[in-house]
Amino acid sequence: KFFINIFFPRICLHCKNDIHYLSENILCHRCHEQLKKIVMPLCAKCGQPIDSGEHCYTCRKLKAPPKCSFIRSCFIFNEPMRSVVHEYKYNDKPYLAKTLGLWMRNTLKINSEFKDFHFLIAVPLAKKRLASRGYNQSELLADIIAKDKDFAVIQNAISRIKNTPSQTTLNKExxxxxxxxxxxxxxxxxxxxxxxxxxxxxxxxxxxxxxxxKTLKEAGAKK
Structure with missing residues (x-):
């Protein structure tokens, strides 16, 4: 491994500084310390961090209950997490699924809200985007999570039938x-x-x- 790292040194995905050749980390210690885990208190519906209460301002204004029972995330999407996700999705680094999937699995395991949830479905990509990227980043994450015997991936049960433009530059509506x-x-x-x-x-x-x-519930999903 030492000789491999002479020719292919491990570098931090965010700051690009060297990482010790024995490390399995994708970020250096300094950048890893900058990751912001999402912790309580948070909105019971969308999972956004809040100061107090049960729901955030946006969810309190909803006229109808959301189709998702609740949404939970591991980290705030700031730097250096933004750099990690960008490398994973757009710079052909599918191996990052292992680290990201383990982070997600740990979040699921310690959160009692998921105790009755054992099946996973990855958000499908449109065929055009899948062909361009070569892999569905969400499927790879689900596969890592499902290596824990408490979870199983439901495969090929749903497809994306609309080649939607990227959501990146669009507002909520x-x-x-x-x-x-x-x-x-x-x-x-x-x-x-x-x-x-x-x-x-x-x-x-x-x-x-x-x-x-919404689509899954119309097909009979419970939650």
């Missing part, structure tokens, strides 16, 4: 419109009556997760 009708259930018998955890790499407004949850 535009995202909601953009993703509407994007998913189709292929195998409702795999969905009916199950409590399902939806796996995605980044949550911004939650529009994608809510649309997917």
């Amino acid at each position: 535009e995202r909601k419109t953009n993703i509407s009708g994007a998913f189709n259930v292929l195998k409702p018998e795999f969905i009916k009556g199950k409590n399902i955890i939806l796996i995605d790499d980044v949550v911004t407004t939650g529009s994608t997760l809510q649309e997917l949850a």
Whole structure:
């Protein structure tokens, strides 16, 4: 391993400084310390950190309950997490799924809200984007999580039937419109009556997760 690192040195994905050749980390110690875990108190619905109360201002204004029972994330999407996700999604580094998936699995394991959830579905990519990227980053994360015997991935039960433009530059209402009708259930018998955890790499407004949850519930998913 020492000789491998002479020719292919390990570097921090954010600051690009060298990492000790024996380390399995993807960030240097300084950058890793800058990661901000999402901890209580947080909104019971969307999972956003809040100062007090049960729900954030946005969720308190909702006229109808969201289709997702609740949304939870591991970290605030700031630097250096932004750099890690960018490398994972856009710079052909699927091996990062191992670290990110383990972080997600740990969050699921310590959170009692998930005790009745044992099935995973990764947010599907449109065929065009999947062909361009070569892998579905959410599927790789789900596969890592499912190496724990408490979880199982439901595969090939849902597809993305709409080649939606990237959500990155859209506001909340535009995202909601953009993703509407994007998913189709292929195998409702795999969905009916199950409590399902939806796996995605980044949550911004939650529009994608809510649309997917809506589609799954229409096919008989319990939660």
